[in-house]
Amino acid sequence: MTNKRLLAVEDSRPVLKLIKHVAKRAGYEVDVAETLAQTKALISSGQQYEIATVDYALPDAPAGEALTFTLESGIPSIVMTGSMSDEVRDKLLSQPIVDYIPKETTQALNYLGKLLVRLQRNKSIKVLLVDDSKSVRTYLSSLLARHNFIILEAENGVEGLSVLEQHSDVKLIISDHQMPHMGGIRFTAEVRRKFSKDEIAIIGLSGSDAGSLSARFIKNGANDFLKKPFCHEEFYCRVIQNIEHLEYVEDIQRAANTDYLTGLFNRRYFFAKIPAYIKKLETTAHPCSVAMLDIDHFKRINDGYGHDVGDKVILDLADKLKAHFNDCVIARFGGEEFCVFMPDFDYQHAANELDAFRIEISESSIQHEDHDIDYTVSIGFVSTIDHLAAMVSRADEGLYQAKEQGRNRLISIE
Numbered sequence: 001m002t003n004k005r006l007l008a009v010e011d012s013r014p015v016l017k018l019i020k021h022v023a024k025r026a027g028y029e030v031d032v033a034e035t036l037a038q039t040k041a042l043i044s045s046g047q048q049y050e051i052a053t054v055d056y057a058l059p060d061a062p063a064g065e066a067l068t069f070t071l072e073s074g075i076p077s078i079v080m081t082g083s084m085s086d087e088v089r090d091k092l093l094s095q096p097i098v099d100y101i102p103k104e105t106t107q108a109l110n111y112l113g114k115l116l117v118r119l120q121r122n123k124s125i126k127v128l129l130v131d132d133s134k135s136v137r138t139y140l141s142s143l144l145a146r147h148n149f150i151i152l153e154a155e156n157g158v159e160g161l162s163v164l165e166q167h168s169d170v171k172l173i174i175s176d177h178q179m180p181h182m183g184g185i186r187f188t189a190e191v192r193r194k195f196s197k198d199e200i201a202i203i204g205l206s207g208s209d210a211g212s213l214s215a216r217f218i219k220n221g222a223n224d225f226l227k228k229p230f231c232h233e234e235f236y237c238r239v240i241q242n243i244e245h246l247e248y249v250e251d252i253q254r255a256a257n258t259d260y261l262t263g264l265f266n267r268r269y270f271f272a273k274i275p276a277y278i279k280k281l282e283t284t285a286h287p288c289s290v291a292m293l294d295i296d297h298f299k300r301i302n303d304g305y306g307h308d309v310g311d312k313v314i315l316d317l318a319d320k321l322k323a324h325f326n327d328c329v330i331a332r333f334g335g336e337e338f339c340v341f342m343p344d345f346d347y348q349h350a351a352n353e354l355d356a357f358r359i360e361i362s363e364s365s366i367q368h369e370d371h372d373i374d375y376t377v378s379i380g381f382v383s384t385i386d387h388l389a390a391m392v393s394r395a396d397e398g399l400y401q402a403k404e405q406g407r408n409r410l411i412s413i414e
């Protein structure tokens with residue numbers, strides 16, 4: 001159940017209907033006020049609103065009075081406006097609004113939908129502000145807080161690096177140029193020794209008129225540059241553009257590394273990541289095991305119930321693997337075949353857990369329409385530490401023997 005609540009202040013019923021639709025899709029409960037009087041009544045009733053969309057001109061509030069009221073009531077507000085003269089725009093931007101959206105085309109509602117989702121996502125995104133001026137940090141902080149970001153601050157590059165030690169999940173850094181101890185250019189270069197442009201975005205910031213500064217920032221690893229003073233609309237555009245770039249890269253990496261059906265890692269990622277893990281375990285004299293699992297007579301399930309039910313069985317096995325082996329790395333190698341890398345599992349521990357899993361699968365079933373589907377798995381595993389390819393090959397040999405010996409069994413090859 002959701003308890004995020006949005007107040008839609010709007011006198012046009014068709015627009016209101018669209019706002020409600022878009023807000024509900026973004027996970028909000030929506031209350032509606034068609035006049036300033038209704039807005040005041042709702043807010044003074046004590047209802048808490050996470051955000052409001054506010055029509056700039058209402059019949060009883062023609063010049064932004066409803067907006068003034070929502071802002072004074074401490075509700076982050078997105079302005080929906082029909083008329084967009086430069087004068088109105090300047091007036092809007094001088095107030096602490098989240099954003100304004102001209103209601104010129106249907107794109108306005110798409111924009112609102114994306115903005116509402118963005119504001120939710122921002123709640124888990126850390127932004128580090130590095131500037132020796134307290135007033136600049138306070139100003140930038142107030143802009144970022146309006147968009148729900150988690151804000152961290154540092155007075156110079158040295159402090160910035162130490163904040164990053166504690167918070168390696170920072171997604172965006174906004175760094176001033178001239179600062180005592182360590183300036184923005186060196187700080188940027190230092191950050192890049194540890195984090196790539198696809199892990200942390202850096203926006204350089206300076207009031208200097210030197211035209212080459214933006215290029216110096218970018219050549220030392222910044223993703224972008226903003227010259228002070230800037231219009232805060234441009235600030236938001238650049239912040240969002242840089243965050244979205246990181247998210248696109250994350251999405252692409254996720255798609256490249258995971259299996260589309262189960263969300264587990266794929267074979268390629270498994271072979272790219274696990275060898276280093278094995279090496280680390282080997283040097284610290286820790287054991288590990290590798291298991292290969294395969295659903296028995298899976299073709300019969302596909303042939304008897306259809307491909308969709310076959311997929312449901314694959315998903316069921318993937319979910320049970322995740323639950324049972326939550327400290328392990330699990331990959332779907334293809335079809336109905338899975339590989340489990342088990343760090344710190346010696347032979348006995350692996351044998352016990354894998355056999356317990358085999359029994360769990362053989363004793364459970366999946367509900368499909370009005371009957372149960374039972375299935376079993378065959379498992380091969382190895383606990384003698386070696387190169388990943390050699391361990392997988394031996395586990396595969398165990399799996400082959402398990403199939404040969406009648407299926408629904410566990411065989412180890414050392």
Ligand SMILES: Nc1nc2c(ncn2[C@@H]2O[C@H](COP(=O)(O)OP(=O)(O)OP(=O)(O)O)[C@@H](O)[C@H]2O)c(=O)[nH]1
Nearest residue numbers: 294295296297298299300302307310311335336403
């Ligand atoms: N539903 C579904 N089926 C798949 C998928 N990938 C592969 N398959 C099917 O999995 C089946 C694998 O069959 P086989 O390799 O003959 O193995 P099996 O029937 O499980 O027999 P054994 O492994 O010898 O017990 C084939 O029918 C493939 O079409 C998938 O993503 N979804």
